[in-house]
Each structure stands twice: as C-alpha cells, then as structure tokens.
Amino acid sequence: MAFNVYHNPQNVTLGSSSITGVQSIVVSVRYNEIHAAGDDDAHESVARYTTGRTSGTITLLDPTSADAVQGDNGTLSFTWKDVKGSTDKTVTIANCSIGGYDATVSRDAASAVTLPFIAESTPDIT
Amino acid sequence: MSEITVTNKDWSIIGAVKTALAEATVGGSPVFESVTVTTSSAQASECQFHSAPIAILRYVTTREDASPEDVRGCHVALELLFAALVDGAGSDESARLQEVLRLKNAAMNAVETDPPADAHAWGDGDRYQEQIEWGSPQIDVSTDQPWAVCRLPVHIGFVLDGPTAH
Numbered sequence A: 001m002a003f004n005v006y007h008n009p010q011n012v013t014l015g016s017s018s019i020t021g022v023q024s025i026v027v028s029v030r031y032n033e034i035h036a037a038g039d040d041d042a043h044e045s046v047a048r049y050t051t052g053r054t055s056g057t058i059t060l061l062d063p064t065s066a067d068a069v070q071g072d073n074g075t076l077s078f079t080w081k082d083v084k085g086s087t088d089k090t091v092t093i094a095n096c097s098i099g100g101y102d103a104t105v106s107r108d109a110a111s112a113v114t115l116p117f118i119a120e121s122t123p124d125i126t
Numbered sequence B: 001m002s003e004i005t006v007t008n009k010d011w012s013i014i015g016a017v018k019t020a021l022a023e024a025t026v027g028g029s030p031v032f033e034s035v036t037v038t039t040s041s042a043q044a045s046e047c048q049f050h051s052a053p054i055a056i057l058r059y060v061t062t063r064e065d066a067s068p069e070d071v072r073g074c075h076v077a078l079e080l081l082f083a084a085l086v087d088g089a090g091s092d093e094s095a096r097l098q099e100v101l102r103l104k105n106a107a108m109n110a111v112e113t114d115p116p117a118d119a120h121a122w123g124d125g126d127r128y129q130e131q132i133e134w135g136s137p138q139i140d141v142s143t144d145q146p147w148a149v150c151r152l153p154v155h156i157g158f159v160l161d162g163p164t165a166h
Helices: A063-069 B009-023 B041-045 B094-113
Strands: A006-014 A022-036 A046-060 A073-082 A089-098 A102-104 A112-119 B034-038 B054-066 B072-085 B132-134 B138-140 B147-160
Touching: A006 A022, A006 A089, A046 A063, A063 A102, A063 A112, B009 B034, B009 B054, B009 B072, B009 B094, B009 B147, B072 B094, B094 B132, B094 B138, B094 B147
Parallel strands: B034 B054
Antiparallel strands: A006 A073, A022 A046, A046 A112, A073 A089, A089 A112, A102 A112, B054 B072, B072 B147, B132 B147, B138 B147
C-alpha cells in the first residue's frame, strides 16, 4: 500500500507534563505569501511563500489537564497510531507555547476542551 | 488462463477468531468445550443442547469499500453465540445471566488478547472501521430451558491492497 493512515493520538506531553483525555490534534503549518507585479505585467511576477508558522489545537475531554499546562512552554510530543498497526509516528514540535483554553462543562454532557498552541519550529515527524 | 493468487483474508480472520476462542483458558481450564463455525442461524439456535459451555461462530457477510489508490477497506461481520447449561436456576435468572455474561466477556478478552493477524482498523474520508468493533449482545436466559444463550455481533476490519488482493 502506497500511503499511510493514522488515528488515535496518544502519549501527548508538553515537556514533562502529560496532557490526558486527548481526542484530536490539529497541526497547521502555514507560510506567509509575497506577491508583486510591475505596471505592465499581466500576471504577478513575484508569488512566493516566505516565512512559515506552526500552530494548532488540541481537543480533549479533561479540563484539569488543560488548566495544568496553560501558559506553559516546551516541546509538544505525541504519537500517531498507524491504523494497520505497522509504523506509528512520533510528532515532536519544539519551542511550543500553549495559550489559554476553552473548557465547556455542561449538564448531562461530557466535558470538552480546546487548547490552542503556537510554535517556533516545524513539526518533526519520525 | 491467468495465474492469480488468493489471500482469503476473511477466512483467515474467521479461523483466527475460532482459534482464539478454542484456546482461551481461565485458571488453566478451557472456557469453551467446543467452537464450531456455521453460516446457519437455525443451526446456531440449537447451540444450547450441550452440557458444557460452547461457542458457535456464525459468518454473516464481508463488506468492502473503495479507498484511494484502489485500496479496499473491508470488514467481516460475524455473530458469536455462546451457550451454557446452568442447573437449578429456577425462576431467578441470576445464575444463568452471570454465567452467560462470563462467557461473553471471556470471548471478548480472548479475541482482544489474540486479535487476528490480518485484522486492522481502516478509514478514509467517508468511513472509519475499528480493528475489532463489538456490537450489543442479545441474551436469552428466560426460556423454560436451563440453558443460557448469548448472541454477540462483531465486525473485524481488514485491508486489501488492491482489487486483485482478495
């Protein structure tokens, strides 16, 4: 099979702190764009990506776990499980800062938390 | 005439589940006296006529879904049946229910401990299949007979790497 599919993020840590009850992790890597064109150009003569930025969101069930790491900095690490059970991946994002969080605790419903992060590095996937 | 190969993964999974149930022991004793395979619901309904706990593995169907690059995400649907004779149960069904739940939980532990080698979770943009997906058990301990019977559906996922990998 020529492609991989992953599921079930596990072993989520920020530095030495475990982040528990994680349901999903969104990792976004975006590059800023630069565009330019001369007066007589029919099409842009410069269209390039420049500096990149890494950000994302951790969605979890455990509000106390989110509260424990809010405002912290460190290396964010977690595992992607290979659905076929062959080659799992470890994702490491250095110099990661956890922002605040949105915790929803409702009547007759499971708690839900979103925990945003930004980082000064690109994800290292091994 | 073309030379082909057959992996027969759905059968391999059935065989592995049968082996896991047949070889399961608690305290050194087998959980089930026998494990048989059938496709007949009628045959399975007569599984209670034994004096020791037995398991019957009923094949229901195999389903496959096309995924990118012609990979096929599949599952084999099975129904596991367990029966045990519990004497002297009377109108109180506690003993029969306790025993059939024990058999159901033992079977789940046996399959989860030794999952079929070909069993895998799978997913694409439309669907996600767990490696082993248990359904809700149907239990009948309320008949006039002293046998307790449980039917337990299970879907087991697997992957075919292409349309000629069946």
